[in-house]
Amino acid sequence: MALALASGASVARPRPKPRRSRLAHHPWVRFALRRAGGLLLSFTLLVLITFLIVPLLPGDPAVVAAGEGATLEQIEHTRTALGLDAPLLVQFAEYLRGVLTLDLGVSFATGVPVSTVVFSRLPFTAEIALIAICITLLIGVPLGTAAALLTRGGRRPAVDHVFNALTSFVFAVPNYVLATLLVYIFAIRLGWLPASGAATLPSLILPTAAVMIGPACALARIVRREAATIFEEDYVRTARGWRLSTWHITSRYVLPNLLTTTLTLSGLILAGMLGGAVVVETVFGWPGLGTGIVQAIVQRDYPVIRGIILLLGVLATVLILVVDVVLAIVDPRTLDGEAH
Template sequence: MTSTLVSDANRTPGTNAGGPVPMRLLNHPWTAFVLRRAGGLLLSFLVLTIVTFVIVPLIPGDPAVIAAGEGASADKIQSVRSELGLDQPLLVQFLNYFTGILRLDIGTSFISGDNVSTMIANRFPYTAEIALLAIGMVLLIAVPVGMSVAVLTNGGRRPWLDSMFNVLTSLFYSVPQYVMATLLVTVFAVSLRLLPAAGAAGPTSLILPTAALMIGPSCVIARVVRRETAVVLDKDYIRTARGWRLSAFRTHIRYVLPNLITTTLTLSGLILAAQLGGAVVIETVFAWPGLGQGIVNAILQRDYPVIRGIIMVLGLLATLIIVIVDVVLAVIDPRNLGGGTHE
């Protein structure tokens, strides 16, 4: 009895049988996971900052000449170069650029004089609209198609369907996005006159750019889902479910689909990140007023702040999307934390 009282008296406040609370939090798998992802985001930010600053001046042409206007004198060009800060040493320019980003001030356009952050904010919804719509359509189409083909061809049945699926997905995936976009415009806008060829005039204007973005990724995810489904269908627990005489629909939804979530979400996150870059080409073809069209115009005008700002935003968004997918996967399956499950 006495030893128990002494033990209780000597127990440090804020501790329990599992050890001090701060130590338990530090040793928690989620803590290590969050620190790794935060470190990855910070490293991506630093790399993007350096890369965007270094590569933009490599674009041929002098932005001061363009900003000064056609036929400007040498004195005028030099004056504009000084106003834009292009006559300063590169180290000074980089420090100004870096500190501006930390203040959430990307700069002002060399050509229009508008705030770059405002320009990006105005264009970003258009890019996000077609990118999110495309990935949503990819999942709605690719997952059911891939699962259906795997079920219908399971056990070597319908080899013609398997061959046709492989040929068609390989064919459509091999077509570059800009070629696919041009074909869609030629068929549905020029020949059939069913849809607008360019611009963002209304809901129908979304159809062709979204289709051009989603066709290739749909083929990739459908092939992956078909392969993963075929593997799952050969598992013992699927045979057991069939032995219980569960309906095919219930078996596939309850036991097959959950085993595809990890692979599908991982691939979808990578594709969505890539869609942001693919939107540059698609927006140019369809004259879509998003970030892609904005960066093309900025490159033609040698507008350094706009180019840097858009590349920075697209790069950080792509990294953030991948981190969000990692978090979702870790919530679904704690084994994805990398540190094991927490008891």
């Protein structure tokens, strides 16, 4: 061997292994890839479901679009103009192109582009939903934490029973029934607030209350259960043994560990509030997406029905994504898909 080295012979060396890209294995990159896959799947299902609304609904869209008293020739002409005589796959490809370009056709009832109809109503629904979501978080989390604090270790069982019974009952009441009760009490009997319309700021109070009361109770129950478990953990008992104040223990040790579970479940609750806002709008005559979809169903305005359902699905998906991002920022352990 020494002779070979002296004569300049080379010795084979193991090739270095290619270095893996650090960026590809970064937790946030993996998180983004997983969420992008989920968004793509959700969007695909939304497009497919909204497309199948028209073929699966009873009745002939061409007859509706042609109007009352239309002749058979006019109906066939309308069917051709709307592309309803094309094969289903061709119709789906055209619909997908329209979704990607925000060209969802025109309303059968008014002849106005569907995107104009939908986006003109979106701000009214978003106003109720966003305010209701903020109030739900501001009420549900402190209320649940306070209930857990008051009843920890089996203390005050009467408070525990009243809290569980009251929040369960309120959450079980359908939001349209709750909306009707609010109208009867505060608008008809007391006359404090308007029963319908969106012309003034007070007209926003009752619809927002009807949307957020039930979810706030549900969130408070979740927080109370999780907080009660955390209050019995050894590190919280140790903190109490150090004679730290209740506020310090709650803010330093309980709330940070409570946020992971709370945010995870809150995403589903808050996304469901969009549907609640749509239902409540019909009770208060609020000019949002809920009123729009009811009118479209009555008029059998299929393009508008498609557009509103598609937009609501996209908004719910985006809301859950935002909650996931906030959760990942608060607790980086969830970037890998689970918290250890």
